[in-house]
Every structure is written in C-alpha cells, then in structure tokens.
C-alpha cells in the first residue's frame with residue numbers, strides 16, 4: 225500500500241502545497257518600488273477610493289512562483305498522454321501557434337474596415353474551401369464558437385428552412401448515446417426531443433427510429449462515428465428514411481477526426497454538420513479559450529445560414545453582414561455571434577490542414593483509428609469490451625470486469641492518476657454501465673501506448689485480485705487526493721472571501 229509521506233511543509237518531493245494567493249498576503253509587500261505619491265489636488269471630485277481594494281501584497285518572486293507552481297499542477301496534452309474519450313485531446317502542433325501569432329494575423333482587429341483585411345478574407349475563404357472539400361458539402365457557416373454553438377446554428381438553419389416552407393415542425397430525434405449538447409441544442413431551438421434507443425451493436429436501432437419518424441419530425445441528430453466509437457454503418461438507410469418524411473439529417477461531426485479524408489459526410493446524405501476545429505484540426509482545447517464550430521450545409525440549407533458569410537463575388541471576396549438578395553443571403557436567419565468567428569482558430573486549423581496536406585489528413589484519421597484499435601486489442605482479454613470491435617477512434621469498455629471486486633470505474637480512474645495518466649472519460653456514453661472511453665488520437669507513439677496499456681493491465685489485475693482498499697484510497701501521489709465530489713458539485717466554493725480566511729484562523 226502506498227501512503228503519503230507527511231512532510232513539515234506539506235510539499236512532497238518537488239511538488240508544492242500551494243496556498244491561494246490571498247492566503248500568501250504580506251500586507252505592504254509589493255513587486256515594484258513605487259515612490260510616495262506627492263501631495264496633489266484631486267481631480268476626482270469626491271470619487272477617490274477611501275478603503276484599500278483588498279489585493280494581497282506579494283513580492284515579484286512570490287507571484288512568479290505562485291503562478292508557475294499552479295501551472296505545474298495543470299495536466300495537459302503537452303505533459304503526457306491524455307486519453308479522454310469523446311474529447312479528442314489532440315496535440316497542438318507548434319507551427320499553428322507560430323503562424324497564428326504572425327503580425328498581420330495576430331494583430332487583426334474585428335472592427336477593421338474589411339477593405340484593409342483582404343488577406344484575412346482570403347484565409348477564411350481558403351479554410352472554408354477545405355472544410356467543404358473534406359466534407360463534400362457546398363456551403364459552410366464559419367462563425368459558430370464551439371461544437372454546441374454549431375449544433376444550435378445547424379438547428380436554427382433547419383428551422384428557418386422549414387419555416388420558409390410553411391411548417392417548422394415540432395420534434396427532433398436524438399439517439400440515446402448522443403452527447404448531452406445534442407438534446408440541449410434541440411430543446412433550446414424550441415423542439416421536443418425524442419430519444420432513439422441503441423441496438424445491441426451500439427448503433428441506432430433503425431426499426432425504433434422508423435417508428436418515431438413522421439412528418440412532424442424536423443430533424444434527426446446523429447453522431448458518426450458515434451459516441452461508442454462505432455461507425456453508424458446503416459447511415460445511408462437512415463438518411464433515406466429521414467428524407468422520406470421531409471426531415472433534415474443533422475450530423476454531429478465532433479468525431480470527424482476518425483474519418484477525415486476517408487469519408488465525405490455529404491455523400492452519406494447528411495444535410496448539416498458541425499465540425500469541432502479543436503478536435504479535428506488541432507486548435508487549442510479547453511481552458512475556456514475560444515472554440516470554433518463551423519457548420520457545413522447542403523444546398524437546400526445554405527440560403528438560411530447565419531451571417532456573416534464570406535462570399536466570392538466576381539473576382540473578389542465580400543464579407544456579407546446584411547441580408548442581400550443579390551448575394552443569396554436574403555433567407556439567412558440572422559446573426560448568432562458578434563464579429564466574424566474565431567479568426568485565430570481559422571488560422572490554426574488552416575495551418576494544420578496545409579501542413580498535413582490531403583494525404584496527411586487521411587493518415588491522421590487512419591492513425592487515430594489504428595491507435596484506438598491497438599488499445600482495444602491489447603486490453604480486451606482483461607477489460608470488458610462494450611461492443612465487439614474493431615472500433616473507430618476510441619475504444620469503449622464498461623465496468624463488467626469489475627463486478628464483485630468492490631472497485632468502481634471512478635476508483636479505477638483515480639488509480640490511473642498515480643500511474644501518471646489523465647483518466648479516460650468515465651460514465652459516458654450512458655448506454656453502457658460504468659463506461660471507460662479511451663481515445664488516444666493519432667499523435668501518440670507506440671511506446672507511449674505500450675506504457676499506458678501496461679499500466680492499465682497492471683491496475684486491472686490488481687482490481688481483479690481484490691485489492692479494493694488500494695483503489696478506494698487512490699490517488700495517493702496527486703497534489704490533491706479524493707475530494708468530496710458531491711459537495712464539490714453541489715456547494716462549490718468558487719470565490720475566496722476575507723471572512724473565509726478569518727473563519728479558518
């Protein structure tokens with residue numbers, strides 16, 4: 225059994241127990257030597273501050289150490305393997321960052337007159353052209369700010385098209401394995417959501433879907449490859465059935481990383497699909513940074529897409545911001561977001577696309593699928609595979625193999641932290657018990673996959689040997705150990721307040 229070493233400082237090895245910056249307050253300390261303010265007549269007319277604003281006093285080295293130590297507690301794809309299924313924690317190539325910072329791209333201001341930024345329009349158009357080519361779709365709305373925002377955009381476009389034909393309809397069908405944002409987006413768009421069950425192969429139960437389909441259905445939202453990491457191999461039949469009742473086929477393209485360069489969704493009968501640039505085209509992910517979720521559209525939906533749009537007009541490019549009969553945007557449902565979309569993400573995505581080329585993009589998909597299948601093949605004798613392989617970009621296991629061991633998926637994930645791995649996605653998708661969804665992406669080497677697999681097998685054997693006490697206490701070596709997750713979710717303490725400090729003293 226591993227145990228934490230109690231040290232006097234709370235630090236362990238070179239890992240630090242880091243108090244909040246407010247708790248490190250040394251009143252009067254400062255990083256700069258500011259001269260006394262000379263007597264002066266105030267021009268603030270009585271609005272001067274009378275109380276200190278309550279910032280902590282710290283020297284410059286204290287501040288530097290504080291933030292550096294915090295950053296070292298942050299796990300990232302740059303520090304290690306990050307098999308968080310469904311999230312596609314893809315390596316961000318440094319060349320993308322370099323070009324995004326080039327003066328002229330990094331310095332662009334969204335309020336600049338468009339005549340001063342023809343290069344930016346050209347870049348957006350080129351990015352759009354690649355997205356249309358890769359998906360086999362004739363139009364793309366670049367502005368949505370994330371996958372979920374793309375879903376809302378797609379559904380609003382569908383609604384606008386249906387309204388134009390006289391009936392917006394009432395229902396949207398969503399498989400029960402879908403990402404939670406799918407039903408949420410449909411609901412936000414005013415539709416009633418109905419769930420389609422999965423069949424015993426982890427795919428849409430096509431018979432159940434047919435029973436739900438009628439002329440009141442506006443759209444089906446299907447993820448392909450789906451959240452079980454499986455290709456929906458009846459997708460053509462699904463598209464035909466959906467179109468047969470005059471509904472639209474929305475595809476959640478968040479998992480396009482598995483099929484980019486291999487399959488064009490347009491050829492499968494899809495009418496509308498968002499792309500998560502952060503998942504497929506390696507733009508930065510998480511941390512609250514800007515996301516980007518462009519939506520590709522079929523011919524029938526293109527006239528209803530949101531503005532702004534970059535439109536090729538004769539020899540030049542125009543940023544169309546208003547509805548225009550001449551430029552084909554009269555039917556647009558309007559604007560969904562300030563300005564023109566996340567320019568920095570378009571630059572990074574285009575850098576990824578151009579640096580890979582068509583063959584490189586295809587290979588990235590193939591390698592992502594190969595890596596996931598390698599994990600699946602090396603773990604399936606010990607772990608319980610939810611559906612028979614091969615899989616696409618992620619391998620889904622459930623907690624069947626942990627039955628009667630006293631170890632849960634959560635315990636298992638906590639023990640992985642001690643082994644130096646960010647846990648896989650847990651308990652999603654909901655269609656299997658205690659899901660363990662592992663997504664390696666294409667950039668992991670065989671050596672790193674082998675190390676991960678060896679650790680997983682080691683932990684799996686330990687669980688099966690009945691060492692539930694060990695798992696119940698994990699993690700032992702992380703900066704923080706088991707938190708009370710219920711309390712953390714229900715009563716999060718998100719803000720430090722002086723009273724909290726006093727109460728603690």
Ligand SMILES: Cc1ncc(COP(=O)(O)O)c(C=O)c1O
Pocket residue numbers: 310311370371372373403405447451476478479500515517
């Ligand atoms: C299948 C699927 N759909 C939609 C989304 C939502 O994307 P975003 O987080 O960019 O809003 C995700 C995010 O992980 C996803 O995995």
